[in-house]
Amino acid sequence: MEEVKLMKGNEAIAEASIREGVDAYFGYPITPQSEVIEYLMLEEPYKRTGMAVLQAESEIAAINMVYGAAACGKKAMTSSSSPGISLKQEGLSYIAGSELPCVVVNVVRGGPGLGTIQPSQADYFQTVKGGGHGDYRLIVLAPASVQEMSDFVEDGFNLAFKYRNPVMILSDGLIGQMMEKVKLKAQKPRLTENEIRERYGDWATLGNKSENRKIITSLELKPERQEKHNDKLQAKYREVEKNEVRYEKINCENADYLLVAYGSSARICQKTIQLGKEKGLNIGLIRPITLWPFPSKAIYEAADKVKGILAVELSAGQMVEDVRLAVNGKVKVEHFGRYGGMIHSPDEVLSALEQKIIGG
Amino acid sequence: MSEILTPEEIIKKGTLVFKKTKLMTDANLSYCPGCGHGVAHRITMEVLEEMGIAEQTIGIAPVGCSVLAYDFMNIDMQQAAHGRAPAVATGIKRVFPDKYVFTYQGDGDLAAIGTNETIHACNRGENIVIIFINNGIYGMTGGQMAPTTLAGMKSSTSPYGRDLAMTGHPIKITEMVAMLPGVCYATRQAVHKPALVRKAKKAIQKAFENQRDKKGTSIVEIVSNCNSGWKMTPVDSNVWLEENMLPVFPLGDIKG
Ligand SMILES: Cc1ncc(C[n+]2csc(CCOP(=O)(O)OP(=O)(O)O)c2C)c(N)n1
Ligand code: SF4
Ligand SMILES: [Mg+2]
Numbered sequence: 001m002e003e004v005k006l007m008k009g010n011e012a013i014a015e016a017s018i019r020e021g022v023d024a025y026f027g028y029p030i031t032p033q034s035e036v037i038e039y040l041m042l043e044e045p046y047k048r049t050g051m052a053v054l055q056a057e058s059e060i061a062a063i064n065m066v067y068g069a070a071a072c073g074k075k076a077m078t079s080s081s082s083p084g085i086s087l088k089q090e091g092l093s094y095i096a097g098s099e100l101p102c103v104v105v106n107v108v109r110g111g112p113g114l115g116t117i118q119p120s121q122a123d124y125f126q127t128v129k130g131g132g133h134g135d136y137r138l139i140v141l142a143p144a145s146v147q148e149m150s151d152f153v154e155d156g157f158n159l160a161f162k163y164r165n166p167v168m169i170l171s172d173g174l175i176g177q178m179m180e181k182v183k184l185k186a187q188k189p190r191l192t193e194n195e196i197r198e199r200y201g202d203w204a205t206l207g208n209k210s211e212n213r214k215i216i217t218s219l220e221l222k223p224e225r226q227e228k229h230n231d232k233l234q235a236k237y238r239e240v241e242k243n244e245v246r247y248e249k250i251n252c253e254n255a256d257y258l259l260v261a262y263g264s265s266a267r268i269c270q271k272t273i274q275l276g277k278e279k280g281l282n283i284g285l286i287r288p289i290t291l292w293p294f295p296s297k298a299i300y301e302a303a304d305k306v307k308g309i310l311a312v313e314l315s316a317g318q319m320v321e322d323v324r325l326a327v328n329g330k331v332k333v334e335h336f337g338r339y340g341g342m343i344h345s346p347d348e349v350l351s352a353l354e355q356k357i358i359g360g
Numbered sequence: 361m362s363e364i365l366t367p368e369e370i371i372k373k374g375t376l377v378f379k380k381t382k383l384m385t386d387a388n389l390s391y392c393p394g395c396g397h398g399v400a401h402r403i404t405m406e407v408l409e410e411m412g413i414a415e416q417t418i419g420i421a422p423v424g425c426s427v428l429a430y431d432f433m434n435i436d437m438q439q440a441a442h443g444r445a446p447a448v449a450t451g452i453k454r455v456f457p458d459k460y461v462f463t464y465q466g467d468g469d470l471a472a473i474g475t476n477e478t479i480h481a482c483n484r485g486e487n488i489v490i491i492f493i494n495n496g497i498y499g500m501t502g503g504q505m506a507p508t509t510l511a512g513m514k515s516s517t518s519p520y521g522r523d524l525a526m527t528g529h530p531i532k533i534t535e536m537v538a539m540l541p542g543v544c545y546a547t548r549q550a551v552h553k554p555a556l557v558r559k560a561k562k563a564i565q566k567a568f569e570n571q572r573d574k575k576g577t578s579i580v581e582i583v584s585n586c587n588s589g590w591k592m593t594p595v596d597s598n599v600w601l602e603e604n605m606l607p608v609f610p611l612g613d614i615k616g
Binding site: 026061067068069091098214215216218 | 382383385414415416417418420421427428430434435436437438439440441444447448449450451452453454455456459460476477479480
């Protein structure tokens with residue numbers, strides 16, 4: 001049954017995973033995302049749906065538990081925050097190389113190193129450009145509300161199984177910790193073993209006769225064959241780029257200036273648009289929802305109609321590189337963002353726009 | 361001159377004394393001739409065949425010489441990152457508690473990079489079987505020192521012999537995990553002599569029976585040779601194993 005509740009972003013992710021019919025969650029505590037596993041342990045989903053929940057000995061173990069469960073065609077999930085996500089990179093590379101579906105959540109905090117427990121968007125490069133070794137891609141969803149924290153669990157698993165690819169929900173401490181009204185989806189049943197066999201039996205290790213056995217591996221010692229395997233991955237990534245770009249356009253009709261921002265920064269930029277209006281400035285916002293595939297075409301087209309673009313992110317400038325690539329020199333693109341756990345205010349964004357784009 | 365019989369004729373005469381299990385594929389083993397890995401594979405697969413559980417079993421190959429175990433073991437297999445097989449096994453077992461799950465790991469995989477996963481899977485009493493091939497060396501990467509390398513033993517990263525003051529002692533991880541309540545069975549076996557092969561196979565069978573009976577983690581260590589890494593002939597390596605490895609890693613049940 002659908003339900004409306006007031007929840008933290010992290011709690012919404014946890015509840016949504018139960019309702020999505022996820023089979024297993026493996027996690028390890030780290031601020032600001034520990035509420036995910038705490039909520040699950042309190043809620044006892046093994047009693048509600050039979051979903052397994054386990055506190056692993058490390059983020060490394062957790063992602064490898066996800067690997068094992070995902071290789072059986074099960075819906076498996078883990079979550080962490082920046083330092084823990086760094087530890088998962090080898091596992092993510094194996095999961096991408098072995099073409100396994102799973103959903104991983106990063107509730108980003110400030111870095112580098114142990115950094116701070118406050119919100120940040122400085123894991124963009126790690127998430128969107130690779131992070132682990134090898135030529136692989138994560139499909140990256142960037143929620144900007146508690147509602148999207150909940151909704152992207154379902155969207156994430158749909159994409160993960162459609163493409164047999166890991167999906168990252170790239171959130172941050174702000175979206176993870178804030179409370180909002182959220183409409184929770186109705187409970188989906190978990191798939192039975194027979195249903196998994198019907199849908200994913202052509203690749204999943206479910207126990208089989210020798211003639212029909214399945215192998216999950218990312219190893220191909222012969223380089224000619226490894227190249228072929230990479231060709232297959234690349235072809236898949238081109239399909240994802242073609243079909244799955246998602247973004248939101250806000251106030252872009254007749255805008256003179258464009259902000260590009262995702263997640264929590266996009267929320268802040270919406271207020272900046274209002275502040276701009278009061279000053280007689282017409283500002284638009286493109287909010288990438290998928291960070292990979294990136295909405296390059298939409299930004300390229302929008303660049304024709306504006307005088308300049310400001311990429312706003314809680315980092316020293318990461319996504320701005322993709323915005324510049326998209327715009328390809330047509331108009332000026334600058335970056336603004338506080339970092340290290342500090343959050344820019346809507347006023348600060350407006351001042352930066354005035355200084356770097358309007359005045360500059 | 362004695363007649364040469366075809367396999368079919370031998371079977372017809374009732375003289376068949378050995379048959380390769382169907383659970384080993386026909387692929388050529390990638391192991392060096394004389395290496396213990398092949399025997400350990402075979403007896404593991406024979407146990408699955410004899411217990412009739414192959415179709416409900418998922419095996420996990422490590423990173424090490426046995427990384428390609430999935431080419432030889434004719435069942436569903438997953439390949440795990442270096443050292444992470446017990447975590448991968450945990451993931452499978454938590455979503456399919458009634459399937460049989462085993463890991464097959466070398467000493468570097470299980471007792472160095474994967475120590476954390478090994479200890480915690482054992483501590484949770486994951487209902488799995490761990491088959492642990494201890495050859496005292498990193499075979500796959502060309503014979504570097506392993507956590508199990510003996511004192512004074514030469515390897516490519518201990519070229520003057522393992523210096524205990526610098527690198528610590530050969531780790532007895534089977535004894536270590538045997539202390540954990542989650543472990544129901546910990547044993548050390550070998551496969552360099554026919555009688556020992558029979559014993560090792562019995563141990564592996566007991567381990568899978570424990571899993572069937574949901575008793576917790578079973579670990580079967582197999583002290584094995586690495587004739588290439590040790591730079592010996594296969595026969596010499598087996599003598600060396602007997603004289604040098606077994607005093608440090610004595611055979612027999614440690615628990616259960
Ligand atoms: C993360 C990582 N580190 C290092 C390696 C390189 N490596 C491959 S196999 C191996 C050692 C394997 O030794 P062991 O587990 O004893 O197996 P054996 O080959 O002796 O059977 C190492 C260090 C790797 N593949 N991955
Ligand atoms: S290198 Fe050693 S462990 Fe590896 S196959 Fe050869 S003999 Fe066996
Ligand atoms: Mg070894």
